[in-house]
Every structure is written in structure tokens, then in C-alpha cells.
Amino acid sequence: MSHGSQASVPWSKSSVSPPSVASRSSGSLAPAGAEAVAAIKRNTAPAKRTPFAHRPSPVPTIPASFRTRSLKGYFTNIRHSVRRTRPRTVRNVSVGAAIPCGEQERTGVARDRRPGQRKAKRGGAARARAPELAPRAPQAGPMRSLGTSPLLAIFRGFTYGYVALFAFGFFLPFLYMAMSFVPMGIMDRVGTSRSGSTLVTLILIAAVVTVTLTLIEVVRAQVLERMGTVIDEKLTRICFDAFNREKRGAGGSPAQALADLQTVRRFLCGPSLSAIVDAFWSPLFVCVMFAISPAFGVLILCLLALSGAASFATHTLVAGHMSHAQRLEGEANEFGLAVSRNAETVRVMGMLPFLTERWYGLHSGALGWRAAAQTRAGRIGLVPRMVQNGQMILVYGLGGFLFLENLIHIGVLFVVLLMMMRAQGPLQHIVTNWNSFQSFWLATKRLDALLRSVEAAPRHIELPPPRGALVVTRLVGGPPEIEKPIVNDVSFTLQPGRILGVVGPSGAGKSCLSRLLVGIWRARRGTVVFGEQDLTHWNPDDLGRHIGYVPQDVEFLPGTVAENIARFDPQASSEKILEAVDMAGIHDILRGLPNGYSTRLGPGGHTLSGGQRQRLALARAVYGMPRLLVLDEPNSNLDAGAEQLLGRSIQAMRDAGSAVIVVSHRISLLAFCDDILVLNEGTVQAIGGREQIFNRLPRLKAAPAAPPILDLAADIGGSRAA
Template sequence: MPTLVLRNPITPDEAPKAEAAGAEAKSQPEAPKAEAPTGWKVRRVAPPDQTFIDPPLRKTRDQRDQKAAAEIQPPIDGTHGGGGGGGGNGGSGSFHKRFGPENATEKLAAGQRVVRRNLSLVMVLTVATNMLVLAIPIYLFQISDRVLTSRSLDTLIMLTIVIAGAVVLQSILDAIRRMMLMRTAVEIAAKLGAPILSAAAHASLNSNGREYQTLGDLQQIRSFLTGGTLLAFLDVPFAPLFITAIFLVHPNLGMIVVATALVLFVIAMVNQKITAKPFASASQSQSLANLHLDSMSRNSQVINALAMIPELVSIWGRDTAASLQAQVRAQDRNVMSATVSRGVRLLTQVGMLGWGAYLAILGEITGGMVIAASIIAGRALAPIEGAIEGWNGFLLSRNAYGRISALLRGATARHEKLLLPDPRGRLDVERLLYVPGGTKQVILNGISFHLDPGDTLAVIGNSGAGKTTLGKMLVGSIIPTSGNVRLDLMDLRNWEPRQLGLNIGYLPQDVQLFPGTIKENIARMQGDADDADVYRAAVLADVHDMIASLPQGYETVVSVDGSPLSGGQKQRVGLARAFFGSPKLLVLDEPNSNLDAAGDKALMRAIGQAKEQGITVVVITQKTSLLPAVEKIMMLADGNIALFGYRNDVMQRLSELKNRLPGASGPTPPAKGDTP
């Protein structure tokens, strides 16, 4: 088993002091907070009920150490490396207690608690509003049977004042519960928006990016919370209250309403059965259409240049038409169910009036009771009808919640990592194996190599050799099936993600810029980036003169597809973005694929300046023009290292292999048994 050697950033002069501090910590395990020894990492700790957000820009270690409160965690036994799981700088029993996991499931649970808490209050208000709804029927009953017969103005005035107050109070309470639901929707968006986007960004690395549409599902839930459908569902449980009131008027009238309610519930169940599948099909087809639309928006130049508009519009139209057809089928069935339920309710009110009049003729009830019972029956059946009409929204919201829940529950819990000293740039790749999920194809097969800080390496090889996959693994975008990528002896997965990203520069093969200014893109969309850092990155990438030649310079606004910049200009801006923040590891994937001769020279100067800055550079290329700018070359063939060594040695080896095979048109891997 290989031995991992972790070196503490303590100078030789300070070693005796550190050993003395360790002995004192051992004898006094609960030592009070003290000043940190030189080279130790100082970690600012947020209160348990607050979220700590690191500043978006890299600062020097001295600047970070001067911020706010600091806490030192002494080693358990006073020696460095002590404590399992404590890392190279020692462990403590309180470490995992202080830095718990950033769990998306907990965010989902927090959102659920918000909904349950607010809905509980809304239900209290709903009880009050439904009780106050009875004020109008009672008023009509009293007017018909008491005021008109007694001709008492005092009774009329008092009844009117009381009922008017009840109506005003009912309106106020109804407005309050609607506002509470609106604020619940806003709070849900605030709590779940960032976790959903973060989980979607991580999940999309191994998919087609469909997870980003989950933000639309959050909007669907917000619409359901603020719409009238939810209120109808909340009012349904109070239908038995109104039916009981009708039974108190006369049992026959109560039986009519009960029979109608049962019919409406049957209609609701049938409606759910016949609309669930079409609505699901419509949602799926619409998602596909949205994916095609997003692809078209990101590739508008290619679409126009290759005259692909009719074909892509046809594909989008096909998916949209399928979605619309499924929606029409579902809505037709939903409308039919709603129409039948409305007809049943109206016929019930007619029956209530007719049968009530018959009972009044028999002298069993009064005319006021008939009118009051009819109004109460309408109030009892209206929520059921509203729930049927809004069933589509309920199904869409339920499915949306299911997708959000699946995304957040499936997100890997990310433990807050120990902040290490900034890396120097040493890169170790150990037995790297990658087999994409669901396949048996080996893309990388046991690759191992080592680079010291400031080394420059060119990775060459034919298409499909695994070069781009290797580059993505070096920056942590793809997790290897087995093996390790270590930066300064620490596996990339054990670095704090934000700190790792600030110390890595990456230029992908397909450079994508974000909507915004060139300055914002170079600064990695960090709004408070220092102009000096942006300028420094542009100078290191040798792109400042090109940007200065633009009419708006660094304030030039670029769109999603990068316009008005050319392909080469986009690539050079992407190179400056990779240099931003003084990274210690720079990975460039085909950095000169869109560059002209002048751009090639600028790129070579940039690589030279990176070497002078002590940055470890890995260049993935198929062009020999960049090879003079690097010290080492690695040739990949079918996921294996065919050649690896210093540039002159590898070039000589390639020349010998080419002389053996005079018909070869390019670099040829060594024959079986040959060694680099």
C-alpha cells in the first residue's frame, strides 16, 4: 500500500515551537483558543443557525486571517497527523460536529416544514372563514322568517350590522390566508431555489442537462400555492359542516346534498383516472421540446450557417405538437368532468328549491329555510367542483414535487472540507481508470504520471484516445471509476470545492461564455472582482491588446453564443478566464483549435508566462505548433500511455517509430514490448 506523506507548512525555525505547542496540547486536551502557529490554517466559523458563505474572490492568506473571529482546533494528541479523518493537520473530536454535511435532503425537509407550518395557520383561518360563510344564509333566514313577519326595524338594523361585520371579517381573513400562501410560495422559492440549481448543476455532469428544468417545477409549485385550486382543496373538508347544517333544516334536503356530493366524488375519481396519463405524456413531450429549444438558442450561428432551421423547427414542432395533443386530450376530459359536475350541482340547487318548496307547502319548513338551505348547499358543493376543475394543476404540482424531491434526495451530501493551505501545483495521477456508467468501454486504462509545480505537459494522441476525458478528470469534472487525481498529494475529492476551483484554471474544448461583459466572463461572473485581477489575467493570457481593440473594451457585452466575438476571440477570453485568480493548475483542452498564427504565438507566450509564475500546465492538443512551449509530452493511445517523457526524448522516439513505418501519416504508438 503506498504511503501518503503529508507535509506541514511550518518552517524549520518554528518546528521546536510547534512541538512544544503539541506537548502542551497533549497535557491539556481542552486548551483555550490561542494564536495560530505560523502556517496553520485559520478557519472562520459561522453560528450554527447561519449559513457561512466564503468571499467569492481569492484573497491572500494574510487577508483571510485578519477577518472576524477565528478558531483553532488543536490536535487530539499533540502530534501532527493524529486523529482518524482529521487530515494531515491533525484531527479533533469536534471537527465533524463543527463541519456537518451540506445535505440537499435537509434543505428539502426545511422546505416541507415551512409548508406544513404555514398551511397549519392557513387551515386555522380557513376554519374561521368557512364558519363566517354561514352568515349570509342565516341573515336571509332571519329576514324571511323573523323581520318580515315582525316588521321590527331594530331587529333588521342589528342583524344587518352583525352580518355586515361577519362578512367584512370573513373577507379580511380570506385575504390574510391568500397572502400567507403567497409568502409561503416565496419562502419555498428562496429556500429551495439555490439547492435545486446546485443539485441540477452536479447531476447534469452525467446527463443531458434536463435537471435544470426542475427550476420550472419549482415555479409550478409556486403557482399552485398562490392559485385558487389549493384554496378549493382546503375548503373541501368543510363540506360535511355545511351538509350537517342542511340536515338541521330538514333530513330530506340533507340527503339530496349527500347524494350529490357522492356523485361529485365519483366524477373526481374518474377524472383523475382518465387525465393522469395524458397530462404526464404532455409534460414529457414539453420537456423534450424545451431541450431542443435550448439547444437551438445556444447554437444559433451553426443553425443559420448550415441551413438547419427547417429541420430543427420540425423536431421542435413534433415534440410540441405531441405535447399539445396530449394536453388537448387531457383538457377535453377534464372539461367534460367539470361540466358534468357543474350541471349536477346546478340541478341539485334546483332540486333543493323544488323539494324545499314542497316541504314548505306541507308546513314542515319555512320559506326562509328553503332559501338558506339552497345557499348552504351551493357553498358545500362549490369546493368539490373547484377541486375537480383544478385537478390538472394538482397533478402537475404533485409530479413537479416528485421530480424536485428525487433530485434533492439523490444529491450527494457534501461535507464541508478542511481548508488547506493553497496548493503549490504538484499533480499526481494514480492508476486512473474510467468506464462510463452503463457501458463496458474503457476510456482510460490505469493511467499514472507525476508533475512537479511549474511543469508543462502536452497530451497528444489520435481522436478518441481519451485526452479530453483525462483533462476533465484533472479538474474534477468527471469522477474516475477507480484511481486518484491528487493536487499537492490530496485527492481532488477531498479539497474544499470552492478553494479547489479558485486554484484551478480550465479551458474546455468547446468554450462557452456567459451572457455579460468580457470583464465579468474573465472574472468568472464574480460581481466584486478586482479590476487589477481581471487585467492581470488578461495580460497573462496575452489577450489584453485584443480586448483593448474592441469598441467597448472590457465592457463589451457578449451573448449566449459569444457574439460579437469570433471563435478565436472567445477562446482567448476563455483562456484569460482560466488564468483568473492565479491558479496553480492550468488545464487547456485544444486551446488553439480556433486560433490563427498570431493567436498561436500569443498562446505560447501565455504558457511561458504561466511557467514563470510556477503554474503547472497541461495542454491537450493535436497540433505540433504548441509542443515547443512545453517541457514534457505524453501520448495516449486507446486510453493507455504510449509515450511519456521530456519533449526531445519523446519527439526522438516518435521520429524513430515513424522511420520504422514510412507509410505512417502521423505519430504512431510503439509496438508491443517497446518502452518509452
């Protein structure tokens, strides 16, 4: 049986003829694909819109007024400061990082391009020369120099906004003071003169002050909220993008980066910042108290010192307990998530009781440390709390004594109480929320490290589409987290229009080699040159469009089948998606899905079988007809018929001029390969043409040219038909 014959698999759900991959090379769609295109076009309105394109749900977007003038005068400052900072921020933060912010900076750096946008001129000198890399000045180490901190550069954009907040903070104390004098006036003037008009005047003054205070507080909260939104908008995509690229020493996870961003945003735009601003004016209230009577001044200073010392002692003495608790909480959460991920296996093998105990051990450990911390903090805070609860008595007692000594007027006590609250309030907030200040500082350090790592990334110039061989020279590499390289001294050249099969025993390093070839890991030594350019010269997003990759463990992202095939490209055309489907020969799978191309995948979506996942992953890999296709065990879950389709797909890709690498344990797939590389313990044991290797290695030679199971399947089909 020839390889080109169609596979008929009697037990498959639909006996759809595999698409005619031969017609692909002529540029026309295969019949099945053409039908589907026609069907899609019939059901599509407006005509220009692709049915696969992501349709955004009507979620509220950031109001334009957040970036434009909405509250005249004050907001003008913020808007100007943001606009003035934008170029600097872009230069500092996102150069070379290929951040998909949609802004094409004029830095000469290759940015994300939408499909359809033209690349630089093909061929010529650009192709022949190695690209000029313009490395940035190294900026290792988090928060090494505040002056060069990219995060600070972003915050600097809000200088005027923060100055305005500070100015608000200047007026507020006077308004609070004015408020505090009103009850004193009522007691003093109205009490002695019994004048109704004086009372009305004082109440009117109080009303005006109250309205002004409330307005200022509301405006201040709104200003902070809007600044927070702008900070978020400027940083969210950078953080998400940077963390999902290489982890350049920043540590953590994407979720951590976004959580850090939330922490920074909440701090800078929440009550903590207002407390800092207000705290600047606390000395003014203390001075007023000193002016009323030095005794009150000393009292407030003593109270402040006591509460500060208690908070410092609490934070210092429970820090160890809290860090133990947090570590165990993290471990318990991770363990719990791992158990949930493997819930079926856990249940079926009766592991749940043991795992519950293990998880509870971690969880109760965390609880224990927290309880110990709380007990200790409670003991330390006992005296300050008592003093705080009794401070009114202290003020009244001291005030009564001073009144008896004729040193103060009794009505002054209202002023003193209010001044005390205002002086203590912000400082109290800072000390009681010291944890949020610490979290802010740590989150800032991590974000700064992340942004510096983005800055330190090499710049990439736009390269023409790769044409030419994949040349691997003395490649050494492996997982970055382990010191010893897995792949050692591997060299080979793969011309376009060839299929290389990589075989070897389990653990030989085949998957590691695949990862190095597609650029997931960087080579420690040696080079991988693709289309006359070293892989490291490419902007990863540009390179990705020329590479198709099917990993060993296939995962799909939350989205429709079509979106997953189109790699979530919002500009994907129906034709391109169908071309990929056609090339991978998965029409039968699509017909079996509840909503065809619109079936949702990922968590909560439709569950595909292992074989279906691999075939769909192949469609995603061949989307856009990449020049290099690397398939890591793409047939491990396939039946013989599907394996035949896979073989035909890779041959079609080869015929279209792609270089194809197939890692496989199954010898049957090697029949479709032109060359074979045998890997063992990370090194090349043999490499050459298929027949040559078959002749050298008896076990491979024993493999038939076509898988026998296919004949068997055909026989079964034939006997059934008869």
C-alpha cells in the first residue's frame, strides 16, 4: 500500500475522506475545505467579518475621560503629566520586548506586527548579513539605582497628580481645624450670650466647611482612582507579556506579576497614599496642640511614640511567625491545586484520605503559626491598646487639671480632641497597615526587576521570512533550571523540503532537542541557524509565525476551536484557518464537535480525546504554513488511520517547502521521513538518509515501509463491507 492512499478507519466516528493535500500545492482548497468556506460565508454577516474572529463581549471599557480632560484644571495636570511621560516610559520599559501594546514606537525596534502588515524587504543584504544587535546597557539587580528604575519612570509621570494630592492635603487640615472650632464657639459664645443668630452663623459655617471637606475628599478619591487606572493600563500588558516570555531572573509567575501590579495600584491609589499625604500635615496639628498648651503637645507626642514603638515591636517580633505561615499557606495551596488537577486519578486509586491528611498538615501548620503570631501581637499591643482606649480620659483629665489651673478655656477640649484624632489618624493608619507598606515595597521591587529584565532584552531588527536550511552546529543545551546540559554537541543540516525523523530511547533528549530547535530554550553553546539567521537574532513573535510546534503534552487555551487553530490571531481569515484544517486533515473531528469551529475548548469547554488533541494541535502548528515544523511525538495517541493522515500532512508540508522534524517512538512514522537522526544520551548516534539508517540499524530496518495495522484496518473494513 502506498503512503498516498487514503486511510479508511472503520471504527472512526465519521468516514470522511481525508482532504486532498495534493490540491494544496496548487493553491486551491480541497473540496471539503471549499464546502466549509462556502458554508461559513453563507452564514456570515457582514461579509468582511471572519466567523472565527473573537467577538468581544460588551464589557465596560476604560472611559475616555480617564485619559482626557474631565475635571478641568486639576485633571489637566494629570493628563499632561501622563502624556509627557509616555515617550520616556515607552523607551524605558518596552523597547525590544515586543510588547503587544499595539503602539508602534519609532525606535527602530521590531514590534508586534499584525498579519498582513508588510515586513522589511525580503532577501538581499538583510538576509545575507547577520542582523545588527544593539544590546542595552546591562541593568542587573532590582532597584539597584532608583534614578534608572523603569517603574519610577512611570510613577514620575504622575508627579503633578501627586503634587495636587499634596495640595489637597494642605487645605484639609485647615478645614478640619475650622470644624473643630465650631463646637467650641457654640459652647463659648452661644452658651454665654444665648444668641440665636450666633448659633445660626456657626451652623452655617460648619455646613460650608462640611460640604467643602466632603467635595475635596470625593475629588481626591476620584483622582486617585483614575491615576490607578492609568497606571494599570500602562503596566498590565507589559507585565503579562514579560512574564510569559523568558523568566529572566525575575522569578514568580504571571499571576504573581499581575498580583504585584494590583498591590502597587491599590497602594498608590488607595487610603495608604492618602494617609502618607495626610501624615505630612500631622506635625501641624501637633504644633496647634503645643500652642494650646505644651502639656497637650507632650501628651500627643507620648501617645504617638507609644503606638509607633508597639507597632514596630509587633512587626519585628511576629515577622518570623508570619513568614512561616505564608510559606506553609503557599505550599498548602499548591498541593491543593495539584490534587484538584489530578482529582480523577486520586479518587480512583483511593489516595484522597492520605492526600487530605498531607494537605491538612500543611494547612494546620500555617494556622498554628498565624495563631502564634496573633497571640504574640496581642500581648505586645495590650498596653498601647489600653492607652488608646483611655486617651479621651487622659485628654479630659489633663484638660480639667489645666482648666482648674486657669491655663485653658474648657471649650478648647473639643479642639484638642479633634486635633488629636487628626494628628494620630494617618500615622495610626500607617502603623496598623504596615503589612500593606511592606507588600507594596516587595511588589515594587519585583516589578522593577521584571521591567529591568525587559529592558535588558536584546533589541531585534525586522528580518525577512526565513529561506534556507536549518543549520544546527555543535548544539549544547537543556532546561535552564538544571546545570548539566541534556543535549550535547548535536550538529546537522536540514534543507527546506525535507523531513527529518528523530528517534532514540526514552530520556535520550529528543524533547529537549525539539525545545532548543524552536527557541524555547537558548543554546548554551553552539548555534541554531534558521533561514541564515541565528535563532537568537529573531524577535520571538516574528519567529513564531514561521514555526509550527506540537509539544508532547498538548494544551489548548480557553477559546473556540477556530481561535485556537488561528493562534488567537484576531485578523485570521477563514481561508487560512480552513487551509490549516485541510492540511492537518481534521474535518472529521470538526464535524463531530457540538458547535464545529465555534466549540469552546479549555477549562469548562469541550473535552477532546488525546488523539483529537494531537490532530488539532497539528492544525494549529501548520496554520500560516510555517517554514519549520517541529512535532514532538505527534502520533503517540493516534490510531493507524490518523497516523497515515499525519504522515500525509507532513509530506504535504514538505512539498510546500517547509523543513519538518518529527520526534517519534513509533517506527511506522519513520516511513514518511527522508532523513533519520538517532539520538542517545543527548548525542547523535547516527544520521543520514532513511534507507542508509535502516541499513545500519537492524531494528529500524525491520520496520516495514507502511504500517501493517493499516492493512489490517483495511481488511476489517473490506470484510465488513462484504
